[in-house]
Amino acid sequence: MKLENPTPIDWKFSVRAEQLQSSVIREILKVTQRPEVISFAGGLPSPETFPVERMRAAFDKVLSENGKTALQYGPTDGYTPLRAFIADSLSTSDSQILPEQIMMVSGSQQGLDLLGKVLIDEGSNIMVETPSYLGALQAFSVYQPKFVSIEMDEHGLIPASVAAKGEGARLLYALPNFQNPTGRTLSVERRYELVETCARLRVPLIEDNPYGDLCYRGEPLPKLLNMNPGGVIYMGSFSKVLTPGIRLGYIVAPIPLIRKLEQAKQAADLHTSTLTQMAVYEVIKDGFLSEHIPTIRSFYSGQCDVMLAAMKKYFPESVSWTRPEGGMFIWVTLPKHIDSKQLLDAALAENVAFVPGAPFYADNPETNTLRLSFVTVSPERINEGIQKLGRLIQARM
Numbered sequence: 001m002k003l004e005n006p007t008p009i010d011w012k013f014s015v016r017a018e019q020l021q022s023s024v025i026r027e028i029l030k031v032t033q034r035p036e037v038i039s040f041a042g043g044l045p046s047p048e049t050f051p052v053e054r055m056r057a058a059f060d061k062v063l064s065e066n067g068k069t070a071l072q073y074g075p076t077d078g079y080t081p082l083r084a085f086i087a088d089s090l091s092t093s094d095s096q097i098l099p100e101q102i103m104m105v106s107g108s109q110q111g112l113d114l115l116g117k118v119l120i121d122e123g124s125n126i127m128v129e130t131p132s133y134l135g136a137l138q139a140f141s142v143y144q145p146k147f148v149s150i151e152m153d154e155h156g157l158i159p160a161s162v163a164a165k166g167e168g169a170r171l172l173y174a175l176p177n178f179q180n181p182t183g184r185t186l187s188v189e190r191r192y193e194l195v196e197t198c199a200r201l202r203v204p205l206i207e208d209n210p211y212g213d214l215c216y217r218g219e220p221l222p223k224l225l226n227m228n229p230g231g232v233i234y235m236g237s238f239s240k241v242l243t244p245g246i247r248l249g250y251i252v253a254p255i256p257l258i259r260k261l262e263q264a265k266q267a268a269d270l271h272t273s274t275l276t277q278m279a280v281y282e283v284i285k286d287g288f289l290s291e292h293i294p295t296i297r298s299f300y301s302g303q304c305d306v307m308l309a310a311m312k313k314y315f316p317e318s319v320s321w322t323r324p325e326g327g328m329f330i331w332v333t334l335p336k337h338i339d340s341k342q343l344l345d346a347a348l349a350e351n352v353a354f355v356p357g358a359p360f361y362a363d364n365p366e367t368n369t370l371r372l373s374f375v376t377v378s379p380e381r382i383n384e385g386i387q388k389l390g391r392l393i394q395a396r397m
């Protein structure tokens with residue numbers, strides 16, 4: 001039975017919702033779905049690295065041996081054996097992390113939203129790197145903070161800038177390893193100084209670390225978490241070391257904060273998929289990641305070398321760029337007068353895509369910057385795309 005005069009609603013959005021915007025990256029990704037486009041735009045890991053067969057076998061095993069538990073509602077903080085495994089892998093000889101300090105989340109992106117929900121009031125000062133991860137700026141923006149931009153250089157964010165601007169801030173959001181978008185890494189010397197500065201200011205330090213395991217050489221650098229577990233909130237993700245489609249990440253924090261986050265997560269989605277958590281535990285419990293991660297590292301490192309060599313060959317001398325030691329991104333700085341948004345329009349006309357740098361800044365964007373991702377494009381197409389970009393930049397010199 002249908003109404004005689006069906007009437008559509010004139011939507012009145014909340015003030016909060018009115019100020020939401022789509023991510024520029026998601027908008028660009030719509031264009032770059034076409035197969036002829038050489039896209040350095042996405043932040044997607046390479047599907048070549050996905051352990052599809054392992055995942056299939058794990059889901060199969062969990063469902064056949066433990067199906068009724070796997071398909072039932074579960075606890076908000078997550079699947080206990082998985083939390084215990086993560087706690088163990090994050091503990092060091094002088095800093096033990098307890099399973100109770102860990103809450104599983106539906107992708108670390110959800111963790112950013114929940115942290116915003118429980119830590120940010122309207123007008124709260126929150127410190128972010130310059131530039132920073134766009135998805136975090138988006139997640140925090142919903143809670144209407146005042147962003148305080150912290151300076152960076154090639155060794156990562158500058159602790160003295162935190163000391164100068166951090167009084168009374170509600171948090172510092174930091175990406176110490178192979179930062180998205182710049183690929184930069186916080187030097188070991190600065191790590192200690194940063195943690196010490198935040199502890200002195202009594203400002204919680206969020207260490208977002210989805211790329212930390214993807215170091216091309218040596219071992220991952222020491223975590224800020226282990227330097228002061230009472231003052232650091234650590235965020236981990238399975239997106240870059242297994243697959244992003246499973247939407248599984250975790251937050252490590254002091255227990256009183258975990259309790260509060262749990263209440264926020266209950267309201268958001270009750271809990272993260274039980275089946276997924278059990279399957280991931282099945283995949284990683286016997287050490288699979290220690291064989292799998294090195295294969296991702298050497299693949300990405302090779303891709304990165306190809307892009308860096310192509311840039312050296314084809315980019316004009318006045319262009320500069322970062323040389324990442326891990327992760328998925330290179331950050332490019334063009335001569336000041338070149339606007340990377342306009343360059344993108346020209347590049348798209350030649351079927352090449354990248355992300356302009358401006359949206360990664362909380363304020364005062366540097367419009368002559370851009371981010372390149374090198375993990376999903378073949379070496380031949382990296383060369384072709386970088387050559388085209390080089391020509392377009394040269395034409396604007």
Ligand code: PMP
Pocket residue numbers: 043106107108109110133135175180208210236237238239244247248249
């Ligand atoms: N933090 C950073 C720095 C990221 O780059 C990403 C993903 N692009 C996320 C968090 C979100 O990751 P997840 O897939 O775990 O939600």
